[in-house]
Structures are given as structure tokens and as C-alpha cells.
Amino acid sequence: MSSTNSSGDPAAVRVVGGWASPFVNRVVVALKLKGVEHEMLQETVGKKSELLLRSNPVHKKIPVLLHHGKPIAESLIIVEYIDEVWPASNGAPSILPRDPYGRAVERFWAKYIDDKIPPGIRVLRGSVEEDKDKAAGEMSTALQHLEEAFVKCSQGKQYFGGDNIGYLDIALGSFLGWIRAVEKIAGVELLNETKVPNLAAWADRFCAHPAVVDVVPDADRLVEFTVQHAALLRAVNVPNCAQTSIYRRLCLCLPHLLELDQPADVRHGLLGGVELLLFLGHIE
Ligand SMILES: N[C@@H](CCC(=O)N[C@@H](CS)C(=O)NCC(=O)O)C(=O)O
Structure with missing residues (x-):
């Protein structure tokens, strides 16, 4: 649960989300930028709540x-909604540019980001079985285009949005933790200071911004999340596993394993149990 100042009734704004999701992080950064009080409802990995199923x-x-x-x-529709409902005031910036052409340009790049970045991350983190070299090449090309977009949109200022974080900063910045995590997981360089110097410097500035610093997770935490998630998927992804007592035991530990507030030693202990079952051949 988290909240920031302003806007009165805390139940007025709630986010159904999860700490590791870049799409969720877009929404949280936008709310923090606007100073909107909100409540986080963390979904558990592997188990969708009734509220989520009913709401989406x-x-x-x-x-x-x-x-x-x-x-x-x-996420992008939500960010636009936030910008419309809480317009720029009292130091809270406008997220989208005011002029129609500027908005059209930023929407073009935001769509490009969603078309290119998440599929590459899925391949490089190993959740989709495709050629990793090809995915890394395509992501590097996309980042090269975004380097050029940054130079044009920022016009020499700190962010895509100019002096403050805007729509494209949120759209791309939410993926920075994952981009850095897959660099470690797949052993590739994507946000390379030589190839995309402006984007690399922007990435450091974005992650240090007060509206972002506690929201976008760091790469090591996402690497750990990826390892645990992959082990669980391996464990539960066996034919007829739903009939087995092992599966039922995994279902009991799975919701706890990846939760944000679970101490690392508890998560490691549970993961160790899963790995031991795998090793003993109870599950493949
Ligand atoms: N286009 C969506 C993507 C949202 C999305 O992919 N969310 C993921 C978490 S990162 C999710 O809920 N996945 C669960 C599923 O695919 O069943 C957005 O921008 O909000």
C-alpha cells in the first residue's frame, strides 16, 4: 500500500497492480508526479484477484x-486519463504536450516503445523461446531510434518532456529496470553509453527523479524475480500436474514466493523446496 499527498479520500484512487510490472509503474509514476493520493492493491503472481477479473x-x-x-x-490510456483529470497546477506538471502535433508525435513514439521493447524483454528474460541475438539486435535498433527521438523531443533539456518528466519519459522509463535486468540475464549491452549516450544519461536522471526512485525496481531485484518465476513455471508446467499433491503444495507456496514483502531468506527457502522437488524427480 502506498500513498502521496493531496486529493482527500484515499479510496478515491486505487491501482490494481504488481511491483515488478513496468505497465503498473507507469501509472504510479504519473500519480506521484501529480501528487495524487492513491492506494496500491498488489496482485499476487500466478493468481488473479476477483477485483482484477471484474475490473478488466x-x-x-x-x-x-x-x-x-x-x-x-x-497503462497509456490510464496515464492520459490522469493527465486530464489532474491538469497541471501547483507545481504538478502537464504529462502530455499542450499542442496537438506534440501529442501526436509522443503517441507515435509511445506506441513504438510498446511494439518493440516488451517483446524484446520477454525473449531476453527467457519467458518466450525465440532467438536472443535477434531480439537484442532489434532492441538495440529501437533504442537507437529512441535516442534520436530524445534529441528532438527534449530540445537540449533533461527529459523527453523538457524540464520535467512527460508522457514519453513515463512510457520508456518504466522499462528501464527490466532493460538493465535483461542485460544481466542475457549478457547483452543495450543502454550502451557509446551507442546511445543521450538515452543512457537520461536513464540515470529519470531513475533518480523523486516520482520514480521508489517505483521502478532495480535490475538485481528483477533478476531475482525472473529466476524464481522461471523455476515456478518449470515446476508447474508438467502434464496432469493439477492432479498431483506436489502441484497442490506448489499452489500453496506460489502466492507467497514472489510477494514484495516476503523477506529474501523466506523466498529462497521456498524456492529451495521447489528446486529440491525438481531434483528428486517428483516433478520435471
Ligand atoms: N498493454 C497493457 C499490458 C499490461 C500487461 O501486459 N500486464 C501484465 C503484467 S506486466 C499482466 O497483467 N500479465 C498477466 C497476463 O498476461 O495474464 C498495458 O499497457 O497496460
């Missing part, structure tokens, strides 16, 4: 923003 019945994905109980899904 089409995609069943996080994030969902609940504003006075009304659900809004899709």
Missing part, C-alpha cells in the same frame, strides 16, 4: 486504475 474482464491484466470505483485499463 477483457484482458485480465494489470494495471487497472479505479477512480471512485470506476475501472480504467491499459
